[in-house]
Amino acid sequence: MCYVCPVCGFEGLPEPAYNEYNEASFEICSCCFFQFGVDDDAEIKNDAYMEREDTHKLYRKQWIDDGAKLMSSFGYPASRQTNGKVKPEALTKQLKNINVLL
Template sequence: MTYICPICGFDGLDEPAYNEFHDPSFEICLCCQFQFGDDDDVELENGLFMKREETHAMYRQAWIAKGAPIFMPKYYPQQFQSNGAVMKEHLIEQLKNIRLFKAK
């Protein structure tokens, strides 16, 4: 069984990004390179942290702006890659997994 990355929608995590208590897995997504429990721990100022959903959106936007590079291409389906990045057509399908696009 695999789990969906809440950042990029890749269905390839070995465990859920967060458990039932909202604790992070510390797993790194093989697609977008987000590490749950590290990259989502953004301090804005002394003791004030960014909300997890805001961090996810910010990271996702930056990752897509860079061209959606694949962190570990060896473990990502070759048919959905182009020059080390997620093909645009597949990226749209992948983002449907996290409801950023409506499924047809």
């Protein structure tokens, strides 16, 4: 079973990003590069951290603004990529998995 990345909407995580205790899996999404438990610990200032959902939104925006580059072309369906990036129509579809519209 594959799980949906809460950052990019890709249905390819081998385990949930966060477990039932809200602990991060430390998995890296093969689509957007996000590593749960590492990239979601964004420090704003000394011992003040962004909320997890806000971190996801910020990372998602930067990833899309950078062209939705793939971490690995091997871990993502060939029919949904071009030149190392997610095809626009595939991106629109997968973002719907997390209720995000472009």
